[in-house]
């Protein structure tokens with residue numbers, strides 16, 4: 196590889212789904228220069244969502260979770276560097292420094308550095324686990340033998356999935372959640388409570404309103420202590436209290452950072468020729484206004500496509516409505532848009548039976564929806580959010596209203 200500044204080369208920091216998709220898209224869109232995809236992890240790009248599901252349960256190994264077969268990258272003329280970080284960059288000279296000591300020139304640099312688990316201060320030890328990378332899996336997996344006890348700190352998406360997988364492996368799982376219900380940040384109360392019911396009926400001990408003051412660990416087990424004096428003992432703990440975007444590199448090279456790397460609608464950062472994508476990117480929300488940083492697979496993937504096109508000068512403003520999913524106790528939960536705890540809910544179906552679509556409205560417009568068991572609704576509502584958010588609650592509530600037809604009709608009407 197030539198180390199000369201200004202070479203016709205795109206360097207991508209981070210080989211998660213955003214970075215890997217950008218690399219693939221550059222080629223698909225006809226870029227003929229060099230593409231260097233540098234990833235800090237030693238594993239080739241893989242489906243991260245599988246970590247808390249089939250990989251943790253042992254149903255599949257990491258090779259089956261790979262995004263592409265190993266020969267793919269070279270066949271596309273993409274230089275994949277695994278176990279190599281981008282440690283520095285000079286945005287004036289357009290060079291990056293890699294962890295292996297190389298300095299490379301770039302014509303465009305994409306920061307797709309994702310995030311890392313937020314740590315609870317003072318919690319460490321071989322029985323305290325986090326889950327973000329494949330390298331976190333083997334140690335956590337050894338704790339999940341039938342009959343073992345596990346404390347899950349945090350009832351968000353990843354905590355809930357770990358609780359589900361561990362319970363299905365025969366562990367006694369206790370979830371400690373600071374809010375008054377799990378998934379409180381992600382879902383309105385009625386829906387979150389329905390999911391909480393699913394966990395409880397599967398045998399998870401769900402403790403809410405827990406203000407943790409300590410998590411002590413030694414070589415025999417862990418003990419969590421709450422401010423009100425309650426304690427919980429277990430053989431191990433999984434800490435899942437959110438993630439922190441990896442913005443250090445961006446900040447060090449003088450790029451604007453505020454809850455992630457700040458980008459415009461074309462995913463351009465504050466430095467010329469530098470773009471950001473995926474969980475680390477804080478983007479304008481072109482549908483609802485304001486800004487947002489997503490933490491979803493599909494958004495990161497779409498960012499990868501959008502960033503590649505922006506790099507090539509063929510991009511268009513990123514206005515996609517987010518869509519994500521989670522698997523817990525055999526149920527597929529899908530979320531679209533930007534649901535909020537305080538939204539007005541229009542529920543189609545039966546919450547208690549876990550067969551429903553809950554449509555979220557705010558200020559008279561549809562802003563999101565959650566479903567269990569009705570994935571077709573989610574596709575329709577994704578269209579409605581972008582194309583016709585004012586659909587009346589009465590119409591939405593009517594079980595005879597075909598949401599897909601409604602969405603298509605609106606798309607047609609608006610053309």
Ligand SMILES: Cc1cc2nc3c(=O)[nH]c(=O)nc-3n(C[C@H](O)[C@H](O)[C@H](O)COP(=O)(O)OP(=O)(O)OC[C@H]3O[C@@H](n4cnc5c(N)ncnc54)[C@H](O)[C@@H]3O)c2cc1C
Pocket residue numbers: 208209210211212213214233234235236243244245246247279280281282307308309310326327328353441444472473474475489490491492493495518519520521522
């Ligand atoms: C356990 C788990 C389960 C999940 N389940 C779901 C789910 O069911 N549904 C869903 O929608 N989303 C899910 N997600 C979220 C989803 O996986 C993320 O939104 C997505 O992976 C983000 O992709 P990304 O490429 O932006 O970042 P990441 O996947 O975090 O990839 C960033 C990569 O960059 C590397 N890196 C960091 N700094 C540097 C550097 N300086 N140089 C080079 N490399 C660097 C990191 O090591 C990492 O490999 C889950 C996440 C986790 C952790």
